[in-house]
Amino acid sequence: MNTMVTAMREPGWRKPSVLPGFGLGMGITIFWMGLIILLPLAFLVWHSSNQSLDDFVQAALLDRRVLHAYWISLSSSVVAAVINTVLGTIVAWTLVRYRFPGHRLLDAMVDLPFALPTAVSGIALTSLLAGNGALGQWLEQAGIRVAFTQLGIIAALTLITMPFVVRSVQPAVENLQHELEEVAASMGASRITILRQIVLPTLLPSILTGMTLAFARALGEYGSVIFIAGNLPFRTEIAPLLIVIKLEQFDYMGATAIATTIMIVSLLLLLLINSMLAWQRRRGQGN
Amino acid sequence: MITPSRIQQPAQHELPLALQDSNLLRYSLIAVSVGFLLIMLLAPLLIVFGYAFKAGLGAYFAAITEPAAVSAIRLTLLTALICVPLNTIFGIAAAWAICKFEFRGKSLLISLIDLPFSVSPVIAGLVFVILFGAQGTFGPWLQANDIQVIYAVPGIILATLFVTFPFVARELIPLMQALGNADEEASLSLGANGWTTFYRVTLPNIKWGLLYGVILCNARAMGEFGAVSVVSGHIRMQTNTMPLHVEVLYNEYQFTAAFAVASLLALLAVVTLVMKVLIEGRLSTSAK
Numbered sequence: 001m002n003t004m005v006t007a008m009r010e011p012g013w014r015k016p017s018v019l020p021g022f023g024l025g026m027g028i029t030i031f032w033m034g035l036i037i038l039l040p041l042a043f044l045v046w047h048s049s050n051q052s053l054d055d056f057v058q059a060a061l062l063d064r065r066v067l068h069a070y071w072i073s074l075s076s077s078v079v080a081a082v083i084n085t086v087l088g089t090i091v092a093w094t095l096v097r098y099r100f101p102g103h104r105l106l107d108a109m110v111d112l113p114f115a116l117p118t119a120v121s122g123i124a125l126t127s128l129l130a131g132n133g134a135l136g137q138w139l140e141q142a143g144i145r146v147a148f149t150q151l152g153i154i155a156a157l158t159l160i161t162m163p164f165v166v167r168s169v170q171p172a173v174e175n176l177q178h179e180l181e182e183v184a185a186s187m188g189a190s191r192i193t194i195l196r197q198i199v200l201p202t203l204l205p206s207i208l209t210g211m212t213l214a215f216a217r218a219l220g221e222y223g224s225v226i227f228i229a230g231n232l233p234f235r236t237e238i239a240p241l242l243i244v245i246k247l248e249q250f251d252y253m254g255a256t257a258i259a260t261t262i263m264i265v266s267l268l269l270l271l272l273i274n275s276m277l278a279w280q281r282r283r284g285q286g287n
Numbered sequence: 288m289i290t291p292s293r294i295q296q297p298a299q300h301e302l303p304l305a306l307q308d309s310n311l312l313r314y315s316l317i318a319v320s321v322g323f324l325l326i327m328l329l330a331p332l333l334i335v336f337g338y339a340f341k342a343g344l345g346a347y348f349a350a351i352t353e354p355a356a357v358s359a360i361r362l363t364l365l366t367a368l369i370c371v372p373l374n375t376i377f378g379i380a381a382a383w384a385i386c387k388f389e390f391r392g393k394s395l396l397i398s399l400i401d402l403p404f405s406v407s408p409v410i411a412g413l414v415f416v417i418l419f420g421a422q423g424t425f426g427p428w429l430q431a432n433d434i435q436v437i438y439a440v441p442g443i444i445l446a447t448l449f450v451t452f453p454f455v456a457r458e459l460i461p462l463m464q465a466l467g468n469a470d471e472e473a474s475l476s477l478g479a480n481g482w483t484t485f486y487r488v489t490l491p492n493i494k495w496g497l498l499y500g501v502i503l504c505n506a507r508a509m510g511e512f513g514a515v516s517v518v519s520g521h522i523r524m525q526t527n528t529m530p531l532h533v534e535v536l537y538n539e540y541q542f543t544a545a546f547a548v549a550s551l552l553a554l555l556a557v558v559t560l561v562m563k564v565l566i567e568g569r570l571s572t573s574a575k
Contacts, residue, residue, distance in 0.1 A: 015390070019475065025383040097308070100321075109329070118513070159327050191309060195308075222409045222513035223408070
């Protein structure tokens with residue numbers, strides 16, 4: 001409230017400060033961000049708006065192969081995000097609340113998918129899950145083929161986006177107010193009821209944030225997927241791969257059209273995350 | 288993300304009785320978590336090292352010292368050496384402007400810094416191809432002046448700059464926001480100038496967070512695949528970085544060699560994680 005009053009009283013867009021270096025810091029920030037990120041992305045949008053609308057719709061929305069690729073990317077990303085939402089929440093809970101041998105090591109290893117280059121994850125997962133792989137041969141005997149099917153794409157996306165939900169839910173579990181659980185227990189609620197009715201609703205905003213981040217990342221993922229997918233058009237070809245294929249055929253227009261469509265979906269997701277975080281903050285202040 | 292507020296929580300047996308889950312629930316949740324993490328994290332890592340050394344140490348060292356591998360390692364190091372310092376300077380400048388001052392549009396600026404995280408790496412590469420590629424907007428001009436960006440090293444560096452852009456800023460912003468301005472204000476009121484204040488007051492406060500951001504930035508710079516793959520052209524001995532070299536070897540069915548080079552990248556990832564744990568320890572002791 002206080003800051004709002006001062007902001008209203010101060011004309012101009014910045015509050016005065018005794019610290020130096022705003023101009024330099026902001027100058028470097030705007031220059032570098034403009035040069036490396038904003039100008040190139042703005043150019044991409046401009047480039048795709050230069051095409052006739054018909055060509056754009058034809059290339060991005062009406063081509064059957066492209067539509068299949070969207071569907072494969074979208075459905076695989078949703079499934080991977082849901083798997084990670086369920087298992088990631090369990091992992092976050094386990095890592096914060098329970099102690100067991102190797103607990104520290106596992107906690108540290110959660111970030112491995114962020115640190116391991118995606119191509120390395122891709123070839124390792126393919127070797128693990130291929131028909132003659134360590135895990136794949138057992139699954140094959142059970143009649144489940146993972147490598148070179150959509151299951152393989154889902155496995156790769158699950159691996160790559162695994163840290164998002166865990167790392168977003170972990171601090172929320174740490175910040176849970178123990179009193180609420182204690183009061184509920186003293187009033188006779190069973191442990192399961194407490195987990196379902198008190199713990200889970202409190203964690204929900206963080207769970208949703210993690211899920212959206214995981215989904216957004218999965219949608220654009222390329223490196224880990226192309227090794228395990230088999231890349232059959234209409235069956236296991238993801239949208240980012242189609243961009244690469246179009247580029248290799250020097251079909252810049254087709255590539256740009258698909259890229260713009262994916263980017264719009266991603267930006268909408270980013271907006272969703274930000275408004276969700278704002279909602280979370282407001283809720284936090286309300287309490 | 289590392290913030291100084293992450294302090295170790297009490298373990299289950301130290302929690303009040305009312306907060307303890309039943310043994311059945313506890314053991315089944317631990318089993319699910321450990322199983323999931325072992326299959327998803329440990330198994331791929333073991334496979335990389337297992338396959339890399341399958342044909343013996345001799346084959347391993349032959350694979351990582353052959354000319355194409357050495358050239359890939361050199362290009363990867365060069366790329367990181369250029370991209371990490373540039374994005375580190377940007378990260379410090381952005382964190383200073385965002386955390387030390389109040390201005391309108393701050394949250395928009397933070398969202399824009401995060402933008403590369405929500406752009407597919409393939410699209411990051413594509414952007415530079417349509418700008419500088421042979422049939423791109425500036426392609427004819429570049430060709431006339433005999434400058435090659437796409438399918439050459441400058442393109443790889445541009446694409447890597449794009450994808451590693453947010454890492455340092457993202458680590459520093461929450462840290463510097465938590466630290467506040469009091470130390471810097473005290474230093475200035477005692478007569479130190481801006482640069483001295485930064486070197487003597489701010490930098491020691493943020494050094495571990497900064498180091499962690501740099502390490503993450505470096506891991507991504509060395510490991511980036513999608514964006515670099517689009518602009519590289521996969522020219523052996525010229526535009527293959529380590530991840531691209533791994534791909535080429537794998538697609539040629541040279542599995543031992545592919546996993547040998549991949550094991551170097553996996554080692555980098557493991558070192559990154561170890562550094563993270565060490566830095567987190569530093570941060571939580573300095574926060575107490």
